[in-house]
Amino acid sequence: MANERLIGLGNLDKNNDQIPLLNDQTSTDLKGILIENGKIEREINNGKLMGLVEVRRTTQTSSFNASIKLGVLIWLTVQNAVHALLLRYSRVRDVKEMYFSTVAVFWTEVIKLCVCLLVVFHSESSSPEGFLSGFELIKKQVFEQPKDTLKVCLPSMLYILQNNLFYTAASHLNAATFMIVSQLKIFSAAIFSIILLNRSLLRAQWISLIILFIGVCLVQMQPEDEQKQNTERKNVLSEQNVFTGFIAASIACGLSGFSGVFFEKILKGSAPVSLWMRNIQMAVFSIPASFLATMIQDGSKISEHGFMYGWDIVVWTTAFWYAVGGLSVAVCLKYADNIAKNFATSVAIILATIGSIQFFGFKPSLFFTLGATLVILSIFLYSSSTQILRFFGIYSIQSNN
Incomplete structure (x- = not known):
């Protein structure tokens, strides 16, 4: 079977x-x-x-697998919540020198490449050729297969633009709102999967997408006086604009959905490549593209203040967490089912909200609370709709031999 x-x-x-x-x-x-x-x-x-x-x-195997799933669940929750809070803190803390977000995206790509190279070399270190085997593998799968490598060119460029927009969004939205609006990537991925992959959605999934959209809109309907209370603080950027953050996050989610589905489409039929090697292929394009973005957007400021202007332990931690956290989540997802991922995302939204209240003085409105609840509901409904319908006997799957 x-x-x-x-x-x-x-x-x-x-x-x-x-x-x-x-x-x-x-x-x-x-x-x-x-x-x-x-x-x-x-x-x-x-x-x-x-x-x-x-x-x-065996009881031992069952216990071991349960421990792995529990560890993955905890890590996914912590990674999502800390990522939003850390990104927000790095952009709104009271410092004289604020780093350039484009430079942070560049170093995130460099760190990601270094991690992937270390993993590839470590996996090949047991072979007779040692590290030379790692170089040969990279040469073969990255440079001697140019057509396969070129397939990731457009997604790599889009990921750079997407990450820069997420930094912009984090500069204007509190961590909780940032996390909730970021769930629009579910909406965009669903729409592009219909357009590019000819997939169909269940009625329950369409309903969940509508609920998601309504929830995100409600989150943005915070009364003006409460917005001022949440933004006019010593540690928050004076130029913060909630609408700008919402637009940046929405565009980033659209790019995320398109690039993910497009990536899936173009890689169908390609030779199997490991996660680490695929990221090395993407780095061939993403690192030059991110460096070019720094010159286009912040070139004059960089020439005046320097490339590493405003960098300290907080910024390095943010860039490292962005890079390594994203890679580790990709690895962990094969151990987590839909319910585990949904639970982790939902708890992370709650933790990000608590963190925003505790560290940034955020005061959730009634609209925010209702919108967040609808978004969490839509996440479960969209990814678990098949299981829910099957539970009520409405949906069945035919298993072929």
């Missing part, structure tokens, strides 16, 4: 491989369910399987 993890209920003919399936999350929550080497141990009663299909699993 195509399913790697399953749980069957009801009667099963011993000559029939089809098993009625529950949702994937149910199978991971029940102990003793695992398919090893494609074999299923079955109890046969008069030629039929009665009740639950059981596959043996």
